[in-house]
Amino acid sequence: MPVTTKRFAAIDILRGLIMVIMALDHVRDYFHIDALTGNPVDLATTTPALFFTRWITHFCAPIFVFLSGLSAFISSRNKTKTQMSAFLIKRGLWLIIVEIVVMSFILTFNLSYNIIFLLVLWAIGWSMIVLGLLIRLSYKWILGIGLVLFFGHNIFDHLPAFTGTAGFIVEALVTGSRTILPIGSSHLAVSSYAVLPWTGIMLLGYAMGYLYRTEVTALQRERFLIATGFGLLLLFVLLRVINVYGDPSPWEPQKNGVYTLLSFLNVTKYPVSLQFSCLTLGIGLLVLAFFETKENRFTRYVTVYGRVPFFYYVFHFLLIHIVCMLLFFILTPGAPVADPNSPFLFRPVNFGFSLPVVYLIWIGIVVAMYYPCYRYDRYKQANKQKWWLSYL
Template sequence: MTLSKRILSIDILRGLVMIIMALDHTRDFFHIGAMTGDPLNPETTTGMLFFTRWITHFCAPTFVFLSGLSAYLSAQNKTPGKASSFLLKRGLWLIVIEIALITLGLTFNPFYNFIILQVIWAIGTSMIFLGLASRISYKTVLIIGLILVFGHNLFDLFPTPADPNGGMILKIFFTASGTILPVSSTHLVGVFYAILPWTGVMFVGYGVGAWYKKGYAAERRKRNLLIVGLLTIFVFISLRLINIYGDPAPRKEYHDFFKNLLAFFNVSKYPPSLQYTAMTLGPAMLFLAFTENLNNWFTRITAVYGAVPFFYYVLHFYLLHTLLVIVFFATGYTGKDIVQIPFWFRPATFGFGLPIVYSIWFCAVAALYLPCRWFKRYKENHKQWWLRYV
C-alpha cells in the first residue's frame, strides 16, 4: 500500500504514540527508580516523573484502537470469510511473536524463565475474537465493544471467585494487573494485559473504521470524531469527579492541590479501566479530527514510524536492551550482576536521572528512523505474503 493510499492522519497518530511509547521503555531500562518506585504515586513522585509515565498511557489504547480501525479498512478489500481468516491467523501469529521474539527483546533471557504477555498478546487475542465476531456483523462488533468498554469494571464490584481456576480465568480475561502463572519451578508467565477490556477497545476502533470507508464524507467524519471525542472526555471527567464507577482504584483526596491534580489523572491501566480508556481515546479522536489534512515535516516524520509500527516495535526493544548491556558493563557491573528478574542486565540499583533517560530515548528513536523509512519503502514496492503480517 503506497502512502497515497494510506490515511495520513492515522499514520501520524500511530507514529506519534509509537515514539512516545519508547519513552516508557527507555525509562524502564535506564531510570534509577524504575525498579523500585511508582512514578504515578502522588505521594512520592515529582511532576516531571509523573508526566513521563502518564503521557505514555495514551500509547497502548490508541494503538489497539487503531488496530481495530485498520482491521475494518483492510476488510473492505476482502470477502468476509477471507477477512475473518486473516484476523485469526494474524492474531495467532502475534501471540507467538509476543512469546518468542518480544519476550526475548524485553528480558534478554535466552532460557525464557519469565515470559511476558502484554500489548501484543492483547492485540493478538483480540484479533482472534474480532475475526470471529466480524463474521456475524459490523453492528455485533460495535455493540460488544461498547459493552466491554463500559461494563467490564462491573467485575470490580464483586469478590474474586473462591474457585482458584475460576479466579484465574477471571483475572486473565478481565482483571489481570500482573498475574503470575507458574509453568514449572523455573519458568513463569506474567499476564500483564487482561484480554477482554482491550478487545473492547479494538472492537470500538473497528466500529469507528466505518467513518473512513470509501465515499464517507470527510466533513461528516470530522464532525463525528469531534463530537464523540468530546463526549468521551466528558465521560472521563464526570466519572472521575463522581468517583464511584469506572476505575478499580477510586481517586484519593489529598490536602494538597498538586497531589490532587496528579491523583485526578492517575487512572488504572492494568486492566484499562473505563476512566483510563475515556481519558486516552477522547483526545485520540480529537487528534484524528484535527490532523486529517495536516502535512508538514513533523507529520511526515511521524508517519514513517506509523506506517511500520510492528517493525519499529520489535526493533526498539532490541536496540534499547543492547544499549542497556553496553551501559551496564561501562558503569562497572560484571557478569555476576547479569541475571535479574524480569530484565537481565538491569539491577535495581542501576540507572540515571530523567535528563539522561530523555537523551537516550531521543537518540534511540532517531536511530530507528532510517530503518523504518527503508522498510516502509520496501513494503510499498513488494507484495510478498508475509509482509501483511508485519
C-alpha cells in the same frame, strides 16, 4: 465486489506519534535509576515530572489497539468476510507467538525463558482472534459487543471475588493487573494485560472504521471524531467526579492542588479501566481529527514510524536493551550480568540515570530508528505482492 482501499494519512500520523511517545516509557524502564524499585504514579513517592513521564505514555496502548481495529475495518473493505476472518485469526496467533518467543527474549536477553512476558502484543493478538471470529456477524453485533465490553467490564469491581479456576479465568480475561502463571519450578508467565477490556477497544476501533468508507467526507469524519472525543472526555470527568464506577482506584484529595490533580488523572491501566479508556481515547480521537487535514515536516517525520509499527515496536525494544547492555559493561565492569531482583539481564536494580538523561537516551533511540523504519517502509511499498509482509 471488493472495494479499493487507501491509506489515511491521519491514522499513520497518530500511530507514529504514539510510537514515538511509547519509546519514552520503555527507555525509562531500562535506564531510570528508580524504574525497578519505584512506581512513577505512586503519589507518595513520585514527582510531577516523573508522573507525567509515565502518564503521557498511557495514551499509547489504547490508541494503538483502537487504530488496529480501525485499520482492520479499512482492510476488510477489500476482502470477503471469510478472507478477513482467516487473516485476523492467523495474524493474532502470529502476534501471540512473537510475544512469547521473540519479545520475551528481547526484553530479558534470557535464553532460558525463566520469565515470559505477555504484554501488549498478547492483548492485541487475542483481540484480533476475537474480532476474526466475530467479523462474520453483522456490523451492529460487533459494535454492540464492543460497547458492552468497553462500558461494562468494570462491573467486576463491584462483584464478589471469584476463586479457584473461575477466579484465574476472570483475572486473566477481565480483572488481572498482574496475572502470574507458574510453568514448572523455575519458569513463569506474567501478564499485565487482561484481554477482554482491550478487545472492547479494538471492536470499537473496528466500528469507527464506518467513518472511513468512501461515502463519508473528510469534514463529516472530522466532526464525528471531534464530537465523540469530547463526549468521551466529558464522560471521563463525570465518572471521575462521581467516583463510584469506571475505575477501581478513586481519586482523593492530596497534600496540595498539584498532587490532587495528579490523583484525579491517575486512572488505572492494569487492567485498563473505563475511565482510563475514556480519557486516552477521547484525546486520541481529537488528535486524529486534528491531523485529518494537516501535513507538514513533523507529520511526515512521524508517519515513517506509523507506517511500520510492528517493525518499530520489535526493533526499538532490541535497540534499547542493546544500548543498556553496552552502558552496563562500560559503567559497571566486572558486575554480574544477572541480578536476582531484576527480570532483565544487564540491567541490575541499582543501575540507571536521572530523568533528564533518560529523555536524552529516548531522543537518541527514536532518531536512530528513523532510517531503518524509512528503508523498511520503502521495501514494503516496493514488494506489496509478498504476502508475508502483511504479517510484519
